[in-house]
Structure formats: structure tokens, C-alpha cells
Amino acid sequence: MSMARHAAMLGGFTLVCTAAIVLVQTLTAPRIQAEQDAAFGRLLAEVLPLSAYNNTIARDCTVVEDADTFGRSSAVTVYRARRDGAPAALVFSATAPDGYSGDIDLLIAIYPDQRIAGVRVTAHKETPGLGDKIERRKDDWIDQFRGLSLSQPAEEKWTVRKDGGEFDGFTGATITPRAVIHALRRVQQYHLAQRDALYAAGNHCAEATP
Amino acid sequence: MTDLLLLFVATALVNNVVLVKFLGLCPFMGVSNQQDTALSMAAATSFVLTLASGLSYLVNSWILIPLEIGYLRTLSFILVIAVVVQFTEMMMAKTSPLLHRLLGIYLPLITTNCAVLGVALLNTQAAHSFVESLVFGFAAAVGFSLVLFLFAGIRERINVADVPAPFRGAAIGLITAGLMSLAFMGFAGLFK
Amino acid sequence: MTLAISSPHRTRGERVGSVMRMVLYGTVPGMAALMAFFGWGTMIQVWSCIWFCLAGEALVLALRGRDPLRELQDWSAVVTGVLLGLCLPPYAPWWIAVSGSLFAIIVGKQLYGGLGMNPFNPAMVGYVFLLISFPVSMTAWTPPMTLAANPPGLFDSFFLIFAGETWDGRSLQALRAGLDGFTMATPLDHLRTDIANGQMISEVLSQPVFGAFAGYGWEWVNLAFLLGGGLLLQQKIISWQIPTGVLGGLAGSAVIFYVWNPDAFASPVFHLFSGGTMLAAFFIATDPVSACTTPRGRLWYGLGIGVLVYLIRTFGGYPDAFAFAILLFNLAAPSIDRYTRPRAYGTLTERPQEPAP
Amino acid sequence: MTHAPTESWWSERWRTGLWTGNPALVQLLGLCPLLAISNSAINGLGLGLATLLVLTASNTLVSLVRQWIPTAIRIPVYVLLIGSLVTCIELLMHAYTFTLYQTLGIFIPLIVTNCVIIGRAESFAARQPVLPALVDGLAHGAGFAAVLFVLGSVRELLGSGHWLHGAEQLFGPAAANWSVSVANPEQPLLLALLPPGAFLALGGLIAAKNAIDQRRQTRHAAAAPAALATQEQASDTPIDPRPT
Amino acid sequence: MSGLLALVILGTVFGAVLGYAAVRYRVEGNPLVEQINAILPQTQCAQCGYPGCKPYAEAIANGDAINKCPPGGDAGVKALAQLLGKDVVPLADASAVKPKRLAFIREDECIGCTKCIQACPVDAIVGAPKLMHTVIAAECTGCELCLPPCPVDCIDLIPAPAPAWQWPKPADAVRIPIRLVQ
Amino acid sequence: MMARQLFGFPGGLVLDDRKDRALHAPIAPVPLPPLLVLPLKQHLGAPAVPVVQEGQRVHFGQLLARAADGISASVHAPADGEISFIGLHPVPDDSGLAQPCIGLCTDETSAYEEEEFVDDISLTDADLRERIAQAGIVGLGGAGFPSAQKLTDTPVKWLIINGAECEPYISCDEALMRERASAIIEGAQILARLLRPQQVLFAIEDNKPEAIKAIADACDETAIEVVVIPTKYPSGAQKQLIQNLLGFEIPRGKHSVDLGVVMYNVGTCHAIARAIAHSEPLVRRIVTITGDAVERPGNYEVAIGTPIEFLLQHVGVKTTQLRRLIMGGPIMGIALSDHTAPISKLSNCLIAAGPGELDESLNPRPCIRCGDCVEVCPASLLPQELHWHIRAEQYARAEALDLRACIECGACAYVCPSQIPLVQYYRHGKAVLAEQAAARAAADHAKARFDAREARLAQARTRRQQRKTAQAAAMGASPIGAVDATVASALASNTGAATTPSEPITTASETDANANNISTNNRINNSSTDKPVIAQHNDRLADVLAAARRAKEKKQQTASPTVTGTDPSDENAKP
């Protein structure tokens, strides 16, 4: 008796509550989707100017796997920007595994002519105050790579000044910049070798967003 | 195996639920005046946390994902937790009055311990497998228990100290927790 | 009505102040070695820490309506100041010493009620506070004087600390420019980052910042602190368990890894004579207030610190992990005490076996 | 509560929620979001408002359904109610305050387990008519939100030198220039933004409240020693031992 | 819609489980009440606002404040706080705490009405109707309940025998001069 | 003298003993003072009961106060004279409070009389026990436990004679052992005869070579084994000495006799020998008088009851030098605040300390947890934790940390760098715990009585109910039955204002019976079900609350004229 009553009560409440949620969900779903796309767009816009392409970049991707280059064992989605169908840029997400206290996740956009369109750090665990100047919010260090390529400066100069490279580290912190720059170098090398294959590959967007 | 071990250490120490992830703070502050009670609370929470971790994995991968109703995750998880806790309490009260006397008054508190729900949600966020979910839940429980127990030990000492009047009680407790959290930052980057 | 006075009527007397002063004497050799290798900076830091610790303590005592004059006579604030000052990079700006001292004394000690009540080691609370809050200044160690291009004198040191640059306008950066015009991380920091970078121990150790068996200069600093620690042991200011535990735990862990792969892990000797090992083992971990009190507990406490220091040094985010390891074990101390309590007289659970008459 | 709520009773509700029984400062409930989300004033305010909303609504709903629920499923039902409220708010925030939603992260769903909410449901709403329950929810929610905001402000100011940064996330683009920059130190007090800073700041806040109370009390005691006795009856739900 | 259905089923099942558990695992009594009652001083004086210690123990188990029993004093509050893991709070009515006293019947004035006998919760008064009554000092808890019923107000409260001298707690952290021989 | 394996004991201290000062001369007698003051309680247990009146003449050795029931010891006259008063007088006691004493004005001619020697062989065991008990002998080692009550009937395994005298300054036992070894051994033999131990051990610290030699000589030809133990305070404490000699501990809550060990102090043995051989009750003892302010330090044979002033005068005290006066040793002794206090049976030493000799002020600082106290505690306690908890009034926690195992030896306080009066904390803690235990017992007792009463009332109620129904049924049946029922119901009803003439009789007699016999009530309580108690609870509840309210009103009326809104009828009822 009490069992049935409890079951009915709880079932009833679940029904009402779930119904309310379903209602709200139905009402908000389109807007959430739009916001999500917009958010992805905003992130992309940080590394790649909107004017550079005109396709729906979130729907044009290919998936590659290269643990050495991208620093992750799982597949990596590469987004392809096109302008009127012609290649405009490739957007890679990569990980620099040798940060001071762990992985540094990057988003890197590269024009077909090998120039870097933009770089952003999407996640890291570096020491606040020391290594975290790689964040755009904290410092504009990360912006210096825009427009550079593997030939300018030369490939062997893609490291911190302490190791004989072109780029400044931060006061008291070279590990983090070194890790970022090395990751950039690797991705550029990959881009150099694989550019055409990447643009040509079939369209396949994985679930994950960067 | 080493992966699981690393997950365990990382969850229990490096990303400690209480001091780094900020989960389960209410029981952490509330049930830490004595080590004995802290121990009971830790045991009860560990049980529920591990169980709920596993169950919520099942709910997630058998119901929520196939039906594509991810937005009902919170609701279904909390329902699972509330029922687990309530059921455990009732069962324990009958079958093991001794255990119930030890843990009884803490069990209802666990429903509102956000570590339980938080760990379940973090599990799905990190896309853990079933075994990983269990390990993660258990490690979080161990981390919770560890800091709760140690904190209770410190508080027993503070309770006999001449703390300035405005700081007595909760304030000095929180400051101590702050210093603990400062100390736990030493684990940052361990086995990165 | 007479005031009842309980026995004993003769005691060894109140000796807190003299115990604390003894600790201060113990630090003298180490402090001298630090100054010999790293210049006047250390002395200035120690000096300012002492005064700000005393000021912070006096302030709180006065606010609480206590008698600062009586309580400052326990000298514990001076010990805190000295130990904190010894841990600071020699040319850290003045406000580092100020904020560290005040945080150590006020939050680390007086909020708990002052001497004897604090669960955490105040000096280490101050140090970690600084390390987390101001990592840039706190990781800026200078090279030993003999390696530096142009070491600052006493005057310069003053200006460097209080005005940010030397008399003739050289900044800390310029001073840090040591041998090859580059950075100066501490030897432990070097070890950590270079090994992470894939170098072999032998390569790493061939750099000039490394000396005969540990960091250049640091080995002598550690020997000097060991000497001072010996004095404390001999004077029975500290008990043997904690230093033995710390050094044993550190060396023990180092031996295991070193034997396993001497190319990737530094030798036990290197660990024992690097960074703040001896200072921590004899002066900091032994702070009676925040350590364990039972004899067995002290051994476990020391061992735990030693092992944890090794783990964090080798696998963690901090090149010299003493502050964190000590705070973490301060945290565990009451619980360790709880489980290492000596068995009180008459509480044997099984029946004593009686020897036949 | 058999007597009709008087005016002083209402003001007492507010006083309890905001000060004497403040969920965050006195009852020490809902600490997790309080500490995790208080790294900036706007984040704090955002979560505070969300909590306020949920608390008010849940108190009202619980009070509405209180007669029909058997004890065995009492907690699951409350949790269900709260859970669905939270999910709705989460969806709405996701749709309308997207960036804030991302910052607050896991702590929005965790409002469900915010002990303040279930605490008020259990100890107040489940025994009171709708209107008092609603006001109680408002008062406690406001108290909680206020503490979140103050704590966020303190930490933001100490840790980064500015205040109300990112107001546009909550109040729309027009609020973008509300941000006040107080100082721009070369090395800000990073600690304030890190977990230890959260604990220390809340500890300081509670101590400050205690200090105010204690000072008031001593002044009070000095002024009117007799008044103390009558003050004591201000307990939350007076229990009448007489069987009714 | 399928989601709705799935959750409703989940809810129904859970409701059933709990309903079953509520029936299957019903328990009577609360061991906590006994533990609390063991701490209360058993004076049965009703100063806590409950008719005796046990009812107050029940009230505490249900969440009432722990600081309402004056005979238990601060020590009692402390013990309760310890048991229940609550914070120690000062007694609600500190003025009600007074040194222990005993009832004493002025025997020549007693009219033997037996009203006090009926009031005494621990049977500490003996006497026959119309004859004088007397209080058994060893049994009297000093609860004062016998005072109001007495029609001739012949019951006094006398101080209980002074406790033996005991060592006081030493003064804290101040210099203590030791009285020297004059 | 044989080498014997010693087991040692944890902790302990090596102290500068300074015993020599008092040992340079033999034991010297002190003349009788004009007034002797004899405290009624010079032992552990209940005070003795005076058997003389003020003004009564008494003679040497006459019983003045007999042992009370239980643990107690009698008091005898140390001289001929006249009882001058029976009343409060300062005594050597920590509290400094005056205590009941008997004053004895001694006759000028009075002197010690040597009773003639009696050979104990001629006495039976029972006689011996009786004599020891009659002589008012208590343990002279410090605790003052009545010695006769330690003489069990069952044979023990070990008899230990405690000649350790481990505390600095005190040398009365040593002097006794040097000079009167044979009498001590005689006493030990008597004890051995009564206790029939398998082994008799005589423990002496190794800093007393002369005493060791004297005792060893006296022990020749006897079965007594002299054991020399290392000098380490507190090696003479009973538990530690047993641990040291025999290697086991006395479990918590047990006495040494439970493990077959009985221990007597050498002074006690001497007193027993005198009581048996010379029929002399315990009326004098050896007292070490020493300290920098004493002109002629030494060991003196003093009549019990001799005022301290008199003694000081006799040995010569440098008044300008005198700083503190301690009865007992510097570590365990009692601080004296009144010079008129007498020497009691337990006064083994009197220290008149000069400048700097003893602490003249305490400068306690907070405990720094240095652990020095842990190292010296012979009971393996954590003295600092005990102190922290007692300081915070967490007495139960201190108890859980085995506060009861503390022997108050003071080693911890001696070494504490913060100069914390640790022993005082422990004494305070133990006192509070004892008080709490007593309150707990009283509460349990009250609860038992309360429950019994509730049960009785409930039963009466059910009985009345039954009668009522029976009455209703019987009414029509027979007139006799109806009368019976009325009477019965009247007898059964016992509450409420509706007083019938017969009712209180029942109440009173029931109350009486219950007051005297709780076990009966308990039986009733057990046999009755819970239900009626709860049912009638509500009735009682109203009564009790009304009573409580009235009590409160009464109080308020006397305290302040303001009357808070109460029922006016109530007020009328109780003006």
C-alpha cells in the first residue's frame, strides 16, 4: 500500500518536474545552440580574422592523429577556413606537453602561405604570476607570433632567447614560453608537410569542440 | 593500472575535492570539531560517494546518452543520490543499529554534500569509463576523508588555544582551511 | 585566604627565551655561510624580518590588551623572523620581507593565540604565502657572489632591496646576469628543469652553479647549518628524532631512485646538501609548537617530511619543497600524535606475565 | 506558528536572513559555491542571484506541497523540486548569459546541493505557509548573495586591483565600462584569487562580523543591562513543549 | 518525450524502493535520546521548559537548543555539544544557575497536607497525612518543585553542604608571585 | 646482597639531592613543646573520631581519637597532659584551611617513656594485626594509607620494603636505616610473618651506601633481599618501584595487592616494630629539617603534633634568610602558609628555604610542546596534552588520555621550560573529574527514583481504571461488592485535587515504602509496560509545568515587581 503510494507520489513529482524542464529546454534549445556557435566563433575570431573566410568553419573539418605533433594521443580536429571555396586557413588545436606544471592547450591558425594567423592558449596549469603570462588576458606576449612563419625567423631560431632563439621568455620563467614556442614549431612543420592533404581530406567533424 | 594509480593520486591529493575543487565544504566545516565524528562522517561519505559515482555512470551511459537527454543529468543524478542516501540510511537503521548510531546523523547531510553530485558531474565531464568513475569517486572520497580527518585533528588543537574572540569558531576554522589549502598547493604539478 | 601553590616548589625555571636564543645562535654559522656566498642581502632580509615580526607581534598583543613587553621576551618572534629571512632570496624587494613577516606572525601565529598555539610553522606560512603570491620575486635567486659578474656591496644591497636598483642604477636583472649573461635559478631549480628538458644528470651537474657534490656554495651553506644543528642537538634544544627522520627519509628515497637510474635522478648526497635541507631539518621541521610531540610521532613526522620533499622535488612543481612538506606534516601532526601516543602506565591490555619470585 | 505574523516578525525574517542567521556567515552553509565562485564581484553576484532565485522558488514550492509528502520520500521530493528549478535556471543562463554560464561552470548544477536551499526547505518552508516561506527564501537568498558579492569584491580588489570587471556578462554590453580600476600593481596579491585566498577572505569576513556583533553587544550591555534578558527569545522556530 | 518517460519510470521505481524501505526497515525509538538523557542532570526541575529531563532530551534530539538546562550548567552544555558535534554556547539563562540547594521543611509549621509529597519527582519527602513531613537530604535534588504547592510556605531552600576544597585551575600566562614567608 | 636484574622504568630525573646537610649528625630528639596539635586526619580516608573531651587529662599513648569506619586510623597522645581544645586549627595541607584538631597542653614533666620490650613470638597473628591497627600506624612513605588495612589475609607473593627515598633533601629514612637498621628489619619480619610473602625485597637507592651497608648487615641471616636501585626520581613511588623490581605494571583500577605485592616504607616498618615490641603507638617520627635558612639542619625525632614554629626555634632559623617553608620535599611537598601548623604523621621533612633555593615566583608561558615533559614522565603520559585539555576544561578528554595514571610526581613541571604549574592542572582536573563522577552518580540515582515513581503512579492509575470498570460491573450484583469497589477505587486514586479522605494514606505509605526501597520500585518499573508511563506523562506534564510556572512567578515577585503576562487566576491562587 505505502509502496504503491510512494511510488505514485515520487513518479508524479518526477513527471511534473521533468515536464517543466523539458518545456524550458525546448524553449531555450535554439538560443543555446546559437550562443554556442557564437562562442566558438568568438574564440576562432581571436586567432583568425572573420574577414579571412566565409564558410561555416564549424562544419568544415577533418580529423588527424599525430601524438608527436599535437601532444595528445587522441584524434585532433582541424578546422578548415575557406574563402569562396579556396583554402583560407587551418585551425589546429594542439597541446604543449612540456609546460612547467603540465599540459598547455593551444589553438593555432595558419594561413596557407605558412604565416601564423593567430595563437591562443585555451587551457594551462602554469604558475600564476610566472607562467600564466601566456594568457592573452594577462599579457600580449602570445600576440607576437602573428604573421611569423617557419622561415621568418629561421626554423632553428624558434625557441627562447636563452637557448639561442629569437623569442623572449618571461622574467624568471623560461620553461613555459619554451614549451609554447616548441609546440608552435612542431605544428608549423606539420602544416608545411601536410597542408594540401588536410585541405583535400573529406569533411568529418568530430563531436569535440576545441 | 598505473593510469588508474595516477588518477587516484591526482584526485585524492593534487586536485583534492575539498581544498582545490571546493566541493563538500559544508560537512568539512561542520563535522570537523572532533576527530571521532569526522571519521564516521568520512566513512559514510566515502561509501555514498563511491556508490553514487558508479550509479550515476550507469544512469548516464544507459539512460541519458542513448536518449540524448543530457540536460536532465542534474535532475537524474541528484535523484539517484538522494535515493541512495535515504535507502542506505533506512537499511542501516534496521540491519546494523551500531553502524547507524555511528553514522546515522551524518547520512542525511550527505545528500546535500555537493561533493557527491560534483564528483558525479565531473565524471561525465571527463568522460570516465566505469572503472575510472569508480576510482575517481573513491579517490575523491579518500581525499575528502583525509583532509576532513586531518582538519579535525588541527581543530581539536585550535579549540584549546587562546584564539582572539572575533576569530573563535568558524573564522579561525576557515583560516586554517586556507592555510591547509596553501599547503596543498605544494602538490600542484605532482605527477603532472 | 592564601594562594595555593602546587608542588613542585623547585623547577628548572622559565627558559623559553633562552631556548629560542639558543636556536638563534645555532643559525649563526649558516647565516655566515649564506652571506659569504650570496652577499649582504641575506643579512638585510633577516634584519628586516626580525623587526617586522616583532612589530606585528607587538601590534596584535597590544590590540588584545596583552603585555607586549612580557610576551616579546619569549624571543619566538625573533626566531620566526630569522628563519623567514634566511629563506628569502637575498635581493628580494623590501615589501617581500614586510608582507611575509606580517603574514607569518599575524595569520600564522597570533590569530591562533600566539606562542604555542599555532598549528602551522609561522615562518613557513609566511614563506609559502610569499611564494604563491609573488612568485616572480620569490624565485629570483642570485648566483653565488663568486660567479656573479659584479657582486653588490653592502650599500648596493641596501639600495637594491629598498629602492629596486643599486646606487649606480643596476637592476636586479643586471645582477642576476651571472656567468654567461643569463638567468640564475637555484641549483635545485636547474636540476629539475634541465632534467625535465631531457638532460642527463652528469650534463646538468657540469654547469658552474654546481659544486663538488651539490650546488656551488649551497653545499657549504648546508654544512654550516648542519654544524649549527649539531649545537642544538648537543644542547638538547631539539630531539634527535625529527632531523634524523627528515634526513633519513630524504636520503632513503634518493637512494632508491638513484640506484635505479643514476642518470635521471640526483644522488642522495646532492639532495642532502642542496637547497634548504639542513636548515629545514634542524631548525624548521623541529619547531616544537607545530611538530609532533610524541617521540615515535616525531620520527614518523620527520620521515614523512623527508620522503615528501623528495617526491615534490623530483616529481612535483617546486624545486625545493621543504616549506610545503613541513606545512603538510604540520597538518598531519595532531593525527600522528594521536596514533603514536606512548602506552600509559597501567594500560596494558593483556595480563602482564609475572616473573616468578 | 499559530499567531498571525506581525510586522516585527517579518523584519525579523529579514534580519535573520541578512545578518543574525546569514547562511554563509553564520550557518556556514553553501560554502562551496561561495568560495569557488567568489573570485570576482560579478561572478559572485551572478551565482548569488541564481541562488536567490532558486531559494525563493524552492521555498515557495516546498511550502505549497508540504502537506502531501510522506516522510520517506520527503528528501527525494525536495531534491527533485530543487533539481528541476536549477536545471531550468541553468538552461536559461546558458541561453541568455552564456559567458557567465561558462565561468560558473559546474557550480550552477551544484546549486541543487547547496545546503542553504535544502536547509531552508527542511527547517522552514516545510512548516510554514507560502508567503512566509517566500519571504524567508528571499531574505536568506539575499543574505547569501550579498556575502558572495562582498567576498567577490574583496578578492577581486586584492587579487587584481579592479572591481566589477566583466559586468557585461551579467548586465549586457552597456555595463562593460562599469569596471573600476583601483590600483595596478606590478605584482598583485595573487593569493587572493587562489583557493587559499578564498578561505582566508571568508574567515576574515566572518571575524569582522563577529567583531561588529561583539562590539555592539558590549555597548548594548553597557547601555542597558536589563534589555539582555528579553533579547534571548529570538530563536528561529520556538518550540512549544505543550501538546496541542 | 522518451526522456520524460524514462525519468518518470526512474522516479516511480525509486519511490517504490523507498516506500518498500520505509515499511521494511521501520525503526522505533531513538538511541540518541537515551544518550542525551544520560547527560542531563535528572533534577527533573522543568526549568528547561519541559516536564522533566527525558522530554527535554527528546526535544534536543529533534533539534532544540542544548543550552536550556540550568542545573546541568556549562559543563552539561559542553558535554551535549560534544555528543552532538555542536558548538558550545553559553547557557540561555545564566542567572538561573545557582549553587546547589536542598529543600528543608520547617517541621513545626508543617500541617501535613502531603501536597509536597505529590510534587516531588524523586520521592525525597516522607511523612504521613496531618503529621509533619521531612525531606531526605540525600535524595533531594533541589528542584524547588515542592515549594509552590505548600499552603503554609514552610519549605525553605538551604545551601547544600559546601563541597570539599579542591585545587583551582592555575592562572594563565601571568607571572605568579609565590607568597613568601613573612 | 645479591645482584638482581632490574627492569627499570620509563622517564625519571636525576636531581641534585642535597641530602648531606641533614646527615652529618645522628638523629637528635626534640623536646616536647608546651602545646601539641594533633589533626584528626593525618592519613588517607575518614578523619578519626575524638574520644576525649576538652579539659580531660590524658597520658602518654592514650587513645585520643578512634579510627572511623572504613579506611581510617586512630590518634594517640604523644605525651601526658590536658586536652586544651578540640576544634579547627591550621594544619600542613595544600588548601591552607584549618582542620579539626585536638590540642594537648603537655605537662612540664612529661617525657618519652620507653615501654618495656615485648617479644612478638608470644603473640598470635591476630594479636599482631590488632596491635598494628590499634597503634594508629599509617604509611609513612607519604600516602598515609592505614598500614593495618594493607595486611591482607591471603598470602602475597612479594613484600617490598621501600627505602628508596628518592626525593631531594629528605633523609629521614636514610638516617633511620643507618641508625636503626635492626628495628626496621624487625618490623619487616613482622610484616613478612603476617603476609607470608614468597620473597621480601628491600629497595635502596645507590646514593645511600652507608644505609645499604647497615641494612645489608641487619639482613644477614634473614630471607630479606636487599636490592640497590639506581638513583632516579621517582624510583621510590610504589608503581615505579614495582615496575623496576618486578617488571610489571599495576593495571589501571587495581591495587598492588591484587597482583600479590605489598609495599611498606622503612619508617612504617620501624613504627610497626615499636608498636609490637614496645607497645608504642605512632606518636613520634623522624623529621628531616633542612634548608639554607636552618642553622642546625639534621634529622630530628619529633613528637607528632609539635608546632612548626617550635621546631624552627629549636633548630635555629635565620629569619632574614627565610624565604619559603615547605613540608615534605621540594618536588612533592606542601607549601606552608602558617607556622603554627603541627608536624603530622606524614611530615617527613621540613624545608626552610633561603634565597634562591626554591622558586620564588612562577613565570608561566604557554606550552611550546617541546616534549621535555614527555621524556621524564614515569607514567608514560603526555603531560602537555593533559595540560592543554584541562586548561580548556575538557576534563573528559584528559581522562581519556589517562590522567588517572598520573602519580603527581612533578617531574614534568620540574623540567618544563615554560614553567607551567602542570601538577596543579592535574590535581584540578582530577578533582573536577571526581566531582563530575559524583554528580553523575547522583543523577543516575535521581533518575532511578524518578522512573520508579512514574512507574508507580502509572500502575496506580491502571489499577484505578480497572477498579472503575469492575465497580461498574459489580454495582448491580451485590451491595457488598459495591462498597468494596468504592473503597478500592479510593485507595487506588492518588493524584489530582479531588482529595478523598482515604487517599493520602495510600500516598504517604507508598511514598515511604518507595523512599526506603528502590529495588522494589525498579521491579515495578520493569514489570510495567511503557505505554502507561507515556500516557500519563501528559497529565503530569501539565501539573509540573504549572508548578514550575508558579515557582518562577514566586521568584519574580520577590526579585522584581514587574509581572509578565500571566494567568491572573494563578496569581490569586498564590499570593
Ligand SMILES: Cc1cc2nc3c(=O)[nH]c(=O)nc-3n(C[C@H](O)[C@H](O)[C@H](O)COP(=O)(O)O)c2cc1C
Ligand atoms: C614555485 C616555482 C614555480 C615556477 N613556475 C614556473 C612556470 O610556471 N613557468 C616557468 O616557465 N617557470 C617557472 N618557474 C621557474 C623555473 O623553475 C625556472 O627557474 C625558470 O623557468 C628559469 O627561467 P630563467 O632562466 O628566466 O630564470 C617556477 C619556479 C618556481 C620555484
Ligand SMILES: Cc1cc2nc3c(=O)[nH]c(=O)nc-3n(C[C@H](O)[C@H](O)[C@H](O)COP(=O)(O)O)c2cc1C
Ligand atoms: C582508595 C584506595 C584504596 C586502597 N585499597 C587498598 C586495599 O584494599 N588493600 C591494600 O593493601 N592497599 C590499598 N590501598 C593502598 C595502595 O595500594 C597503596 O599501598 C597506598 O596508596 C600507598 O602507596 P603510595 O604512597 O604510592 O601512594 C588503597 C589505596 C587507595 C588510595
Ligand SMILES: Cc1cc2nc3c(=O)[nH]c(=O)nc-3n(C[C@H](O)[C@H](O)[C@H](O)COP(=O)(O)O)c2cc1C
Ligand atoms: C612520586 C612518589 C615518590 C615516592 N617516593 C617514595 C620514597 O622515596 N620512599 C618511600 O618510602 N615512599 C615513597 N613514595 C610512596 C610510595 O609510593 C608508597 O606509598 C610507599 O612506599 C608505601 O609504603 P607506606 O604505606 O608504608 O607508606 C613515593 C610516592 C610517590 C607518588
Ligand SMILES: Cc1cc2nc3c(=O)[nH]c(=O)nc-3n(C[C@H](O)[C@H](O)[C@H](O)CO)c2cc1C
Ligand atoms: C627548535 C626550534 C625551532 C623553531 N623553528 C621555528 C620555525 O621554523 N619557524 C618559526 O616561525 N618559529 C620557529 N621557532 C620559534 C617558535 O617555536 C615558533 O615561532 C612558534 O611556532 C610560535 O608559536 C622555533 C623554535 C625552536 C625552539
Ligand code: SF4
Ligand atoms: S532543566 Fe535540566 S534538570 Fe531540569 S528538567 Fe530540564 S533537563 Fe532536567
Ligand code: SF4
Ligand atoms: S524535596 Fe523539593 S526540592 Fe527536593 S527534590 Fe523533592 S521537590 Fe525537589
Ligand code: SF4
Ligand atoms: S615541558 Fe612544558 S612546554 Fe614542554 S611540552 Fe611539556 S608542558 Fe609544554
Ligand code: SF4
Ligand atoms: S606529574 Fe604526572 S604527568 Fe607529570 S611526570 Fe609525574 S606522572 Fe607524569
Ligand code: FES
Ligand atoms: S555547498 Fe554545502 S557541501 Fe558544498
